[in-house]
Amino acid sequence: MKNIGKITAAWPLVVLLAALMPLAPLYAGGKKEAETRAPDPRAPERLSVLVYITGMVAGSPPYELLAAGAESFAASHSNVSVKIYEAGFNQATWEEQLTDLVASGEYNLVLGSNPSLPEICIKVGSKFPNQKFIITDAQLAGNPQICTYLYNQYEQSLYLGYLAGLITTSTMKNANAVKKIGFIAAQNYPLLDNHIIPGFLEGARRVDPEITLDTRIVGNWFDANKAADLAASMMSSGVDVFASIAGGAAQGLIDTAQKNGAYIVYHNTNEYSKAPGIIVGCGLMEQKKLVEEILADVLAGKIQYGTSKTVGAPEGYLNFIDNDPGYTAYVPQDIQTKFNAFMRDIRAGKISYTLPPL
Numbered sequence: 243m244k245n246i247g248k249i250t251a252a253w254p255l256v257v258l259l260a261a262l263m264p265l266a267p268l269y270a271g272g273k274k275e276a277e278t279r280a281p282d283p284r285a286p287e288r289l290s291v292l293v294y295i296t297g298m299v300a301g302s303p304p305y306e307l308l309a310a311g312a313e314s315f316a317a318s319h320s321n322v323s324v325k326i327y328e329a330g331f332n333q334a335t336w337e338e339q340l341t342d343l344v345a346s347g348e349y350n351l352v353l354g355s356n357p358s359l360p361e362i363c364i365k366v367g368s369k370f371p372n373q374k375f376i377i378t379d380a381q382l383a384g385n386p387q388i389c390t391y392l393y394n395q396y397e398q399s400l401y402l403g404y405l406a407g408l409i410t411t412s413t414m415k416n417a418n419a420v421k422k423i424g425f426i427a428a429q430n431y432p433l434l435d436n437h438i439i440p441g442f443l444e445g446a447r448r449v450d451p452e453i454t455l456d457t458r459i460v461g462n463w464f465d466a467n468k469a470a471d472l473a474a475s476m477m478s479s480g481v482d483v484f485a486s487i488a489g490g491a492a493q494g495l496i497d498t499a500q501k502n503g504a505y506i507v508y509h510n511t512n513e514y515s516k517a518p519g520i521i522v523g524c525g526l527m528e529q530k531k532l533v534e535e536i537l538a539d540v541l542a543g544k545i546q547y548g549t550s551k552t553v554g555a556p557e558g559y560l561n562f563i564d565n566d567p568g569y570t571a572y573v574p575q576d577i578q579t580k581f582n583a584f585m586r587d588i589r590a591g592k593i594s595y596t597l598p599p600l
């Protein structure tokens with residue numbers, strides 16, 4: 243457990259203004275502004291945000307983008323302060339750590355990004371009924387303290403799976419004759435089991451219904467050696483294209499794919515430059531944009547607590563990076579043409595599929 247907490251810089255100015263506030267009525271004909279304008283609790287004038295990272299920032303795209311979005315918003319809003327707190331990989335301690343942080347009373351908003359957070363926030367929130375929580379990458383409606391935003395990861399997996407299908411059935415250098423793709427995941431959880439994995443397989447089978455998927459579980463979000471071993475074993479059984487949701491452990495997959503010659507399609511972030519010619523397709527989760535919009539809505543009092551929204555490519559919150567040389571220079575033109583057409587239809591909401599319940 244490590245707290246890299248960082249209070250973003252603007253407080254000195256806020257403190258100075260706060261110190262001068264009591265003088266203001268003297269210059270307003272003695273009329274005390276504070277008495278005439280009650281603060282709106284839903285639209286705080288000063289916003290102190292706890293960014294609660296369920297793991298570590300480095301190596302995990304959703305958390306890197308969450309922290310970046312919150313920090314960039316704070317940098318351009320002098321009344322907003324942000325603390326980034328890394329809760330570490332021991333999930334059994336997350337609730338207790340969050341309880342202690344909320345108990346300090348320092349934060350008028352807890353912001354996190356993890357499918358398992360709503361359950362924890364329900365418990366913590368029941369002890370602190372004034373605490374508000376906003377969680378992305380999660381789904382919960384009906385709790386008046388919690389607002390959630392779910393990325394449609396079925397959709398991102400569908401288009402990355404489609405690309406994986408085009409590649410495994412191709413004559414590209416590292417592609418073999420076996421119609422088999424692979425997925426390395428850190429752990430099982432409903433979003434992975436019900437959206438991410440089934441979406442990936444469905445996307446590939448839209449290219450060729452005979453494609454099979456080999457899924458392996460690392461057991462944690464950091465063991466790159468284990469992921470490297472899994473990847474090697476999967477390659478020896480015919481896997482030539484991989485995807486993974488494994489945080490820092492994914493580095494092991496990248497190393498094996500580079501050494502032994504396989505392809506990777508990557509969720510959520512631009513990783514092309516990490517392994518040119520190996521990582522040949524990158525999806526994008528617009529988490530930084532979403533977080534900046536969320537914080538603007540918090541300041542404007544527009545957040546509807548108790549609700550959950552699902553956002554995907556047609557809404558502009560998932561995408562595919564198709565203008566990077568890691569894609570344009572390494573994926574054969576005929577595959578690019580087919581995939582770009584599929585992606586255009588995804589963005590336009592023209593690809594129909596059934597989104598399974600979580």
Ligand code: RBF
Pocket residue numbers: 296297298301302303304305333355356357358379395431433463487488489490509510
């Ligand atoms: N994703 C990461 O990139 N890094 C993590 O450390 C991480 N930890 C997670 C822990 C739990 C208990 C769960 C349910 C998910 C975790 N995720 C992590 C997955 C992340 O929230 C998201 O679903 C995936 O990255 C797909 O976008």
